[in-house]
Amino acid sequence: MNQWREQMQAYIAFIENKLDEYVPAQTAFPPVIFESMRYSLLSGGKRLRPMLVLAACEAVGGEQADAVPFACAMEMIHTYSLIHDDLPAMDNDDYRRGRLTNHKVFGEDIAILAGDALFHQAMEIMANMCAEYPTEQNTKAMQKIIHGAGVHGMLIGQVVDVYMEGKPLDEETLSYIHRNKTAGLIRASLEAGAVLGGADEATVERFAQAGEKIGLAFQILDDILDETGVFEDLGKPIHSDLKNQKTTYVTLFGVDESKKIAERLSLDAIDIWQTLGEKGIFLEAITNYLVSRKQ
Amino acid sequence: MNQWREQMQAYIAFIENKLDEYVPAQTAFPPVIFESMRYSLLSGGKRLRPMLVLAACEAVGGEQADAVPFACAMEMIHTYSLIHDDLPAMDNDDYRRGRLTNHKVFGEDIAILAGDALFHQAMEIMANMCAEYPTEQNTKAMQKIIHGAGVHGMLIGQVVDVYMEGKPLDEETLSYIHRNKTAGLIRASLEAGAVLGGADEATVERFAQAGEKIGLAFQILDDILDETGVFEDLGKPIHSDLKNQKTTYVTLFGVDESKKIAERLSLDAIDIWQTLGEKGIFLEAITNYLVSRKQ
Numbered sequence: 162m163n164q165w166r167e168q169m170q171a172y173i174a175f176i177e178n179k180l181d182e183y184v185p186a187q188t189a190f191p192p193v194i195f196e197s198m199r200y201s202l203l204s205g206g207k208r209l210r211p212m213l214v215l216a217a218c219e220a221v222g223g224e225q226a227d228a229v230p231f232a233c234a235m236e237m238i239h240t241y242s243l244i245h246d247d248l249p250a251m252d253n254d255d256y257r258r259g260r261l262t263n264h265k266v267f268g269e270d271i272a273i274l275a276g277d278a279l280f281h282q283a284m285e286i287m288a289n290m291c292a293e294y295p296t297e298q299n300t301k302a303m304q305k306i307i308h309g310a311g312v313h314g315m316l317i318g319q320v321v322d323v324y325m326e327g328k329p330l331d332e333e334t335l336s337y338i339h340r341n342k343t344a345g346l347i348r349a350s351l352e353a354g355a356v357l358g359g360a361d362e363a364t365v366e367r368f369a370q371a372g373e374k375i376g377l378a379f380q381i382l383d384d385i386l387d388e389t390g391v392f393e394d395l396g397k398p399i400h401s402d403l404k405n406q407k408t409t410y411v412t413l414f415g416v417d418e419s420k421k422i423a424e425r426l427s428l429d430a431i432d433i434w435q436t437l438g439e440k441g442i443f444l445e446a447i448t449n450y451l452v453s454r455k456q
Numbered sequence: 457m458n459q460w461r462e463q464m465q466a467y468i469a470f471i472e473n474k475l476d477e478y479v480p481a482q483t484a485f486p487p488v489i490f491e492s493m494r495y496s497l498l499s500g501g502k503r504l505r506p507m508l509v510l511a512a513c514e515a516v517g518g519e520q521a522d523a524v525p526f527a528c529a530m531e532m533i534h535t536y537s538l539i540h541d542d543l544p545a546m547d548n549d550d551y552r553r554g555r556l557t558n559h560k561v562f563g564e565d566i567a568i569l570a571g572d573a574l575f576h577q578a579m580e581i582m583a584n585m586c587a588e589y590p591t592e593q594n595t596k597a598m599q600k601i602i603h604g605a606g607v608h609g610m611l612i613g614q615v616v617d618v619y620m621e622g623k624p625l626d627e628e629t630l631s632y633i634h635r636n637k638t639a640g641l642i643r644a645s646l647e648a649g650a651v652l653g654g655a656d657e658a659t660v661e662r663f664a665q666a667g668e669k670i671g672l673a674f675q676i677l678d679d680i681l682d683e684t685g686v687f688e689d690l691g692k693p694i695h696s697d698l699k700n701q702k703t704t705y706v707t708l709f710g711v712d713e714s715k716k717i718a719e720r721l722s723l724d725a726i727d728i729w730q731t732l733g734e735k736g737i738f739l740e741a742i743t744n745y746l747v748s749r750k751q
Contacts, residue, residue: 194615250564269545281606292599295590304587311576320489
């Protein structure tokens with residue numbers, strides 16, 4: 162396993178370097194928006210989504226370099242969504258990744274705009290790629306990413322989450338939220354990566370299915386860690402779901418059963434990776450990491 | 457002039473029909489986000505930006521139909537920016553186009569998400585066009601629109617506007633804000649329309665210059681109308697700049713001199729339209745309307 166953890170660390174370092182390049186510090190007036198964007202974008206994190214874009218591209222025989230702009234755009238979209246989710250009018254969170262949330266540091270107005278700006282920047286990176294190289298791969302990858310982030314994916318999950326706040330949820334609604342809010346981008350990361358690597362439609366569809374499973378497993382682990390984790394590992398307060406009376410997989414099924422569900426989902430995804438032979442091993446390692454992580 | 461006002465009305469009706477189709481009412485759970493998006497998107501407005509996309513495309517000999525998705529995306533981006541600008545953490549406005557602002561009706565959380573969702577929807581429409589027809593025209597038009605809306609256009613203008621709130625501005629800073637916040641999308645509308653109509657680079661560049669002039673003139677007229685207009689025409693409180701101690705062209709130069717500046721800018725734009733002969737007449741009419749409007 163260590164070999165793969167090292168490879169994951171190398172990917173993370175590479176991605177963080179690229180993000181730093183894509184959103185450079187500015188001395189020109191007004192630097193505050195770039196400081197705010199960089200504060201959240203470069204504050205660590207698992208870099209799961211961009212790692213999946215790159216790994217999926219390579220797993221189908223593509224070149225990593227072709228996927229880098231899209232991987233970075235994906236992480237910017239993820240970061241924008243976190244900044245907006247943390248706002249006082251939304252989840253009103255004070256901590257994220259062990260640091261104060263964006264609006265606690267820069268104020269609500271700049272935080273809203275920094276979220277918007279990261280979204281704009283993500284779109285600009287992808288649009289520039291498509292304008293410079295208007296290939297089917299590039300335009301389809303952009304389409305997958307935007308689709309997974311929008312009103313048929315991440316965003317609608319957040320809407321239902323906000324809308325149902327304080328109300329008890331049944332499994333169907335909870336799973337709807339998770340499958341969109343969390344799995345939307347994870348599925349899109351794998352789809353986009355596969356498209357960029359030149360995969361055929363059937364393969365892209367299998368990657369989408371694996372993404373759906375991994376996304377749901379990932380969120381269930383989050384629910385479990387909110388119950389069993391520690392602040393130092395997570396970088397945010399534990400028991401926040403309990404405090405906010407949020408329905409989670411843990412409140413519905415308990416910790417042990419939730420772990421089993423997450424493991425079964427990850428095994429389903431691994432079944433798909435194993436059809437790729439050697440080339441699927443890194444995706445399998447990432448998937449295994451996700452259900453064994455402590456943060 | 458009446459003939460052109462009728463043509464503008466016909467374009468507006470056509471655009472509103474298309475916007476209604478692109479963001480349909482939903483009965484599926486949760487309808488609230490679509491209600492909120494539609495509340496702001498379909499609440500009237502001058503539809504200047506989409507009209508310019510269509511008119512620019514036709515002025516260079518293109519087909520209107522090719523520009524419609526991009527025109528609608530442009531209006532969605534404009535509407536998203538208005539919803540976010542009106543938020544309590546930003547301009548804290550209660551009225552827009554004669555109705556309560558989005559967050560006054562739907563709450564701040566849904567208003568933030570409705571803004572985000574309109575931005576997502578705009579990107580999805582353009583990405584779908586580019587994925588289905590990956591032509592140089594489509595990908596370049598998307599690029600122009602995203603560029604004009606982002607950290608080199610509209611968004612940076614809003615950042616500086618928020619950042620400088622309550623501070624007196626010199627002409628250079630005020631013009632920087634207007635040239636980005638307002639002219640960013642107007643310039644991009646004309647550029648994108650020209651690109652979609654198949655114009656060469658030199659023509660696109662002249663359209664960009666005209667857009668810069670029109671955008672600045674448009675905003676100066678807004679400053680003037682805030683001073684001289686009436687609530688019933690404007691649909692929002694007058695003298696809000698005075699109340700908020702905002703520096704505007706009117707506070708810097710007075711009403712009469714500001715009118716002269718706006719007129720000179722519009723004449724510069726009209727010079728460019730007149731190089732197009734017959735085909736430039738509708739763009740000239742729109743430009744004339746902008747500096748004579750009462751709302």
